[in-house]
C-alpha cells in the first residue's frame with residue numbers, strides 16, 4: 379500500500395461541540411491527529427497512514443510560522459522515496475491561503491492534498507470522515523501527481539490557486555467559480571477534468587528552506603468613503619507590501635490614492651486586487667501605473683498577499699513582481 383503522511387493543523391475537522399446538532403460556536407482544533415485517523419478505519423484499505431500534529435488551531439489563527447513549518451516538513455517528507463503523498467487537515471477559514479502557500483513552496487510532484495470540514499467531528503452527518511477518506515485516497519492516487527496542491531472536500535477536487543471559500547457554513551463551500559474545479563470524486567473514483575497552466579510546486583522558484591519569517595504584507599479593503607488612514611497605518615507598522623482589495627476592476631478611492639503614492643515612493647509594493655470574486659484585475663487607468671501600483675490578475679486579495687510575501691523574499695523590483703503575478 380502507498381504510504382501517506384497526515385499532517386494535522388486543527389480546524390473544524392478536529393472540532394468538538396457539546397451536542398450532535400450544534401453546527402456553529404463549537405471548539406475548532408480540539409482532537410488530535412490519531413483520533414481523526416482512528417475515526418476512519420476504512421483508510422487502511424487504501425494507504426498505510428501515519429499522523430503528525432503540526433498545530434491544533436482554528437485556522438482563523440493561522441500564522442506565517444506555521445506555514446513555514448508545514449512547508450519545510452512537506453519538503454522533508456516528500457524527499458523520502460517511501461512516502462507517496464501528504465494529506466494536511468486544516469480549518470476552512472484560511473485553507474485556501476495555506477494551500478496556495480504550499481503550492482508555491484513545496485518542491486515535489488507527489489500529491490499534497492488539503493482537507494477540512496464544515497461540521498465538527500461530533501455533529502450528526504459530520505463531513506470530516508468522508509472528506510478525510512477521500513483526501514487519503516486522492517493522495518495515494520498516481521493521477522494526482524504534478525497538479526500542485528489539491529483541495530478535496532465535498533466530493534470535489536479543486537486546485538490551490540483558484541479555489542476560494544464561498545459559503546460561511548455550507549459543506550459545499552470550496553469553489554473555483556470562474557476557472558473551474560480540477561475534478562470530482564464519485565463512486566470511489568477520482569475523475570480529473572482540468573489542470574492549471576500556472577507554475578507551482580516543482581516548477582516554483584520560491585524557496586523557504588532557510589527562512590524563519592516572511593515579509594509583512596497587509597490587505598486594505600476599499601469601500602465608499604474609504605481614505606488613506608489604514609494605508610498610512612500599515613506603512614508605519616512596517617508593511618513591505620499592501621494589497622488593495624479594490625472595488626470593481628481593482629479601483630481605489632481617490633482619497634486612498636495619496637496614501638498609496640506616499641507608500642510606493644517609500645518602496646512599499648502596492649498591488650490592486652479586487653473585493654469582487656470573479657474576473658481579472660486589469661491594468662485599467664494609466665494613472666494607477668503612474669502612481670506605482672501593480673495588478674493582481676486573477677488572484678484574490680488573500681492569495682495576492684501570499685504571492686507578494688514570497689515575491690518580496692526574492693526581489694523589490696516592481697517589474698519582476700508583476701511578472702510573478704502573471705506566472706504564478
Ligand SMILES: NC(=O)C[C@H](N)C(=O)O
Nearest residue numbers: 389390436437469470471
Ligand atoms: N470550518 C472550519 O474549519 C472553520 C474554522 N473556523 C477553522 O477555520 O478552523
